[in-house]
Amino acid sequence: MFTGLIELTGNINTIQSNNNGLDISIKVDASFLETVNIGDSISVNGICSTVISKNNTIFFVNYLEETLKKTTISDIKLNHQVNLEKSISIQTPIGGHFVTGHVDTVAKLINVEKDDPWRIISIELNKEFRHLVVEKGSITLDGISLTVVNIEQDYFTCHLIPHTIEKTTFLNRRKGDLLNIEFDILGKYLYRFYKLENQRSLNDG
Structure with a gap:
């Protein structure tokens, strides 16, 4: 579980294909990895990723075919910048919103x-996803917790403050880029509950 508050950005160091997907290493500031252990989860551009190996400044993750199909990780290139956040603990302040990394x-x-x-x-x-986006509600773009400002027929808008622009990959984002999106988990559960209750009412009627 994450909060959508990016701690820092890293850069793709190596990319290697395997039979089931991709093995990727990411270079970061050494201080970021001081409290990271093998098996820990890190959000990489909003994707929950398991650390399988690390040294002082590089950590390694792998992605299976399903992740490659559903996210932008299949298009990643060497030296690409990625947003990073370590998973939360009981002591972590929840400054953004609950983000699963799925x-x-x-x-x-x-x-x-x-x-x-x-x-x-x-x-x-x-x-297909319009019902999951709410004005002034939360949404996650490439791992970043943002607030939806307006919803139009086929798009929605968010505002970026200077801190978000400077400290995340949005500093270099351009029109036409693809983003990983995770809708608010609470909204998804509420919508599922509504559908089940509505179906139950129809069946009872």
Whole structure:
């Protein structure tokens, strides 16, 4: 479990294909790995990733075919920058919202508008997921906890404060880039509960 508050960014160091997916290593500041153990979970661009090996400045993860199909990790390149967050503990302040690291879909960044010092970003919204996006609700983009500002017919907008722009991969994001999206887990459970209750009412009727 994560909060969507990015601790730092790292860079893709190596990429190697295997029979079931990809083995990737990520280079980071040494201080980030001081409290990381083998088997720990780290959010990499919003993807819950298990640390399988590490040294002072590099950690290794692998991704299976299902993750490659559902996320942007299959398009990752050497030296690409990625957002990183360690999993939370009981002592971790919940400053963002609950993020599982299980990406729901990939969507395109369709516009970046400068409103200095802010940025207003527009992300395409497939009608399949429209019911999971709520104005002023939480959403996770590439592992970053953001607030939905407006919802239009086929896209939604979020505002980026200067800190988010400077400390995450959004510093270099451009129109047309693909983003990993995770919808609010509480909203997903509520929607499922509503559907089950509605179906039960129809059956009872």
